[in-house]
Amino acid sequence: MAYMDKILRVNLTTGNSTTEPLNKEWAREYLGGKGLSIKYLYEELKPGVDPLSADNKLVLMTGPITGTLVPNSGKLAIAAKSPATGTILDCSIGGHFAPELKFAGYDAVIIEGKADKPVYLYIEDDKIELRSAAALWGKGAHETEHLLYDELGDVITLAIGQAGENLLSMACISSELYRQAGRGGIGAVMGSKNLKAISVRGSGGIKIPDIRKFSAAMNKIKREDTMTDDNMWAYTDGTPMIVDLSQSTGILPTRNFQEGTFDGYKAINSDAVKRVLKAKKACFACPLACSNYVKMGKTEVEGPEYETLALCGSNCGIGDMEAVIEFNRLCDDHCLDTISAGNTVAFAMEMTEKGIHDFGIRFGDVEKYLTMPTLISTRKGVGADLALGVKKMAEKFGGGDFAMEVKGLEIPGYEPRGSWAMGLAYGTADRGACHMRAWPAAVEAFGDIDPFTSEGKAELVIGMQDSNSVKFSAIWCDFWAISTERMAEILTLLLGREFTAAELTIIGERTYNLAHLFNEREGFDRKDDYLPARFHNEKLTTGFTSGKSLPKEEYEKMLSDYYQLRGWDENGKVTAEKKRALNL
Amino acid sequence: MEITLQLKGPLKKYADETELFRLELDGNELTVTELLQRFEVPASSVSFVQVNGIKIELDHPIKGGDKITVNPRVAGG
Structure with missing residues (x-):
C-alpha cells in the first residue's frame, strides 16, 4: 500500500537502530508529513526540552502520496522542537530524498540522542550504518554532498553546513545542493546531535491497488488540473515573478521593512533572472519545474527564489542580481536560511545607519554584504553578533521597535501593512513568522479582497492554515493550487478507502490545533502572537501602500476573531470543548 | 488608440506566446474586462491588472497610450 508501515528509529547515543510499525491510528488521524511528525514529537518529547540537547528528536516524515505518480509529491517533512523559537517546527524540503526513503522501505526516520563524535547516517534498504563524519565536519554542504556521492555512489543526501555545526538558530538542512528545509534552525538540531548528513538509497517500490486506473487518473489530473493557468507561472517564471507583484502592490520589503517598494526592483525581478537562466529544474514527480538554475559572472545557483530576492535583495538595499546570486550561493553552501539571514543583515544595516550600534555595514554595501554569510555561519568577527538572529540582537543591542520577527523567527517577504491578513498569518503561524502556513497576500494584495480591513480575515487565514496542514501532511508541494476535493479524490484512489x-478539513484543523497545543505546553499564549511594532506604528510612504499601517487595535481585533473562530479562549488557549471535538 | 499589452507568465499563451506588444484598438471606449475578453483570457486566471503600473479594478476604462499589465494567479510563495 501507499504506506510502507515501517519507521526507522536511530539512537545516536547508543549507535543502535531499530524498526517499528507505523502507528496506523495516528496515520489515520494525521496522514503523514507535517501532522504525523508533530504527533510523534508531541507524544515523545518532554515539555521544556532544550532544542539543542540530546533529548530533542529529529523526525523525517514522508506521506502516503510520496514516491508515487501523484503530481508534486516530492516533499519531505523534517520536524523537531525549534532552537530559534522554542515552538514546534516542521519544515518541508523538495528534491528526491523523500521518495528514495520510501523506496528504501520507510515512512519515517526518528533520530534520537547525540553522537559523541561527528557521524553520518547511511541507509540502504535494510542496511543502516552510522559512519564517521570526521572528514566532512567543517565543510560546506556542497562539498559534503560531493564527497558522499564519491564515497557511496548514487545516493540522495541531507546535509548541514557550518551554520548547523555552529548551532545557529538560522541554520537549515540542504539536499541536492540547492534545496533546503529552511526555517527555525532545523540544521542546528542536526548539528547538536553531531549528525553531519543522512544519505539514502532504496531499491524497492510502492504498491498501488490498481496501477492502470491510478496512472490514467494521474495523467488526466496532471493535464487538466496541474498544468493549468493557475500553476504554470511556476514553470514560466517561478517565484521571482512575485517581485513585480509585490512591488506594484507596495508589499516588497525594502531596507528592513522601512518601505514597501524598491527603486532597484527591476534588477532583481523575474526578467532579470530570465536573462541569466541556464536551465529549469524539478523535484520528483513534478511537471511544474519551478526552479531556475542561473549563472552570472563567476557565480551560479539554483535560485534565487522570491524570498531570497526580497529579503537578501530589496530588504538589504541590494539592487544587484550578481551580488544576490552570490549571497544565495554562500548561504546555501553554509546552510543559512536566506529569509532569516537577509533579515538579520538588514537589521544590522539599519542599526548601523541609525547609530544605535555599529555593525560596520550599511544598506546597499555590496562588498560588506558578501562577507556576511561566511562570517555569520562561522560566528567570526561581526558575524558572532549577527549569528544571534534579529530577536536576540535586539535584546542585546536595542532596536526592538524595528526587530522584524515573531516568536524569534524573522519575517518573510510580504509587507503586512499592505496585506493585513498576512499580519494575522505571521502572528498565528505555529513556528513563528511564516508565509507557508497561510499566504493570504495572494488574494488580498494580489487579488480582489480588500487588504486594508480586519473584516473576514480570521476566517480567511484559518481556512488556509487548515487546508495547507492537509497539503503538507499528504505531503504535496505548495505550488500546486490543489483543492481539498482533489486531495480527497487522489487519496481515495491511492489508499483504497x-x-x-x-x-x-478536520484532519487539517486537528493538525493545526495539535501544533498549537505543543506550543501551549511550552508556555506560549496570546502575548507571543505579536507583530513587530514597526507594522503598527510607522506608515509606509511610497507606492500603493503609501500612508498605510496595520493599527494595533485592528490587529488585536483580527486576533480575537481568530481565537473565537478557532474555538480557543481569549488568551489563545485551546478549549476543552475543541479538544474533545477534534479527538485531541 | 494604441496601447501596450503585457500578458505575464503563462498568460502569454493567449497571444501566441508573445508577452509584450503594442495594439491598435478601435475608437470605442473599452474596459479592461472587455480587453481581456477579446483575447479570451479567463478572469479566473488573472490575479490583478495594472494600468501604467497602478493596480486597478477590472471596469477601469482604457485610454490611448496606456500600458496594461495582466498578472496570473500564483500559489505558494
Whole structure:
C-alpha cells in the first residue's frame, strides 16, 4: 500500500537502530508529513526540552502520496522542537530524498540522542550504518554532498553546513545542493546531535491497488488540473515573478521593512533572472519545474527564489542580481536560511545607519554584504553578533521597535501593512513568522479582497492554515493550487478507502490545533502572537501602500476573531470543548 | 488608440506566446474586462491588472497610450 508501515528509529547515543510499525491510528488521524511528525514529537518529547540537547528528536516524515505518480509529491517533512523559537517546527524540503526513503522501505526516520563524535547516517534498504563524519565536519554542504556521492555512489543526501555545526538558530538542512528545509534552525538540531548528513538509497517500490486506473487518473489530473493557468507561472517564471507583484502592490520589503517598494526592483525581478537562466529544474514527480538554475559572472545557483530576492535583495538595499546570486550561493553552501539571514543583515544595516550600534555595514554595501554569510555561519568577527538572529540582537543591542520577527523567527517577504491578513498569518503561524502556513497576500494584495480591513480575515487565514496542514501532511508541494476535493479524490484512489473533503478539513484543523497545543505546553499564549511594532506604528510612504499601517487595535481585533473562530479562549488557549471535538 | 499589452507568465499563451506588444484598438471606449475578453483570457486566471503600473479594478476604462499589465494567479510563495 501507499504506506510502507515501517519507521526507522536511530539512537545516536547508543549507535543502535531499530524498526517499528507505523502507528496506523495516528496515520489515520494525521496522514503523514507535517501532522504525523508533530504527533510523534508531541507524544515523545518532554515539555521544556532544550532544542539543542540530546533529548530533542529529529523526525523525517514522508506521506502516503510520496514516491508515487501523484503530481508534486516530492516533499519531505523534517520536524523537531525549534532552537530559534522554542515552538514546534516542521519544515518541508523538495528534491528526491523523500521518495528514495520510501523506496528504501520507510515512512519515517526518528533520530534520537547525540553522537559523541561527528557521524553520518547511511541507509540502504535494510542496511543502516552510522559512519564517521570526521572528514566532512567543517565543510560546506556542497562539498559534503560531493564527497558522499564519491564515497557511496548514487545516493540522495541531507546535509548541514557550518551554520548547523555552529548551532545557529538560522541554520537549515540542504539536499541536492540547492534545496533546503529552511526555517527555525532545523540544521542546528542536526548539528547538536553531531549528525553531519543522512544519505539514502532504496531499491524497492510502492504498491498501488490498481496501477492502470491510478496512472490514467494521474495523467488526466496532471493535464487538466496541474498544468493549468493557475500553476504554470511556476514553470514560466517561478517565484521571482512575485517581485513585480509585490512591488506594484507596495508589499516588497525594502531596507528592513522601512518601505514597501524598491527603486532597484527591476534588477532583481523575474526578467532579470530570465536573462541569466541556464536551465529549469524539478523535484520528483513534478511537471511544474519551478526552479531556475542561473549563472552570472563567476557565480551560479539554483535560485534565487522570491524570498531570497526580497529579503537578501530589496530588504538589504541590494539592487544587484550578481551580488544576490552570490549571497544565495554562500548561504546555501553554509546552510543559512536566506529569509532569516537577509533579515538579520538588514537589521544590522539599519542599526548601523541609525547609530544605535555599529555593525560596520550599511544598506546597499555590496562588498560588506558578501562577507556576511561566511562570517555569520562561522560566528567570526561581526558575524558572532549577527549569528544571534534579529530577536536576540535586539535584546542585546536595542532596536526592538524595528526587530522584524515573531516568536524569534524573522519575517518573510510580504509587507503586512499592505496585506493585513498576512499580519494575522505571521502572528498565528505555529513556528513563528511564516508565509507557508497561510499566504493570504495572494488574494488580498494580489487579488480582489480588500487588504486594508480586519473584516473576514480570521476566517480567511484559518481556512488556509487548515487546508495547507492537509497539503503538507499528504505531503504535496505548495505550488500546486490543489483543492481539498482533489486531495480527497487522489487519496481515495491511492489508499483504497473513501476520503471526503470534509474529513480532510478536520484532519487539517486537528493538525493545526495539535501544533498549537505543543506550543501551549511550552508556555506560549496570546502575548507571543505579536507583530513587530514597526507594522503598527510607522506608515509606509511610497507606492500603493503609501500612508498605510496595520493599527494595533485592528490587529488585536483580527486576533480575537481568530481565537473565537478557532474555538480557543481569549488568551489563545485551546478549549476543552475543541479538544474533545477534534479527538485531541 | 494604441496601447501596450503585457500578458505575464503563462498568460502569454493567449497571444501566441508573445508577452509584450503594442495594439491598435478601435475608437470605442473599452474596459479592461472587455480587453481581456477579446483575447479570451479567463478572469479566473488573472490575479490583478495594472494600468501604467497602478493596480486597478477590472471596469477601469482604457485610454490611448496606456500600458496594461495582466498578472496570473500564483500559489505558494
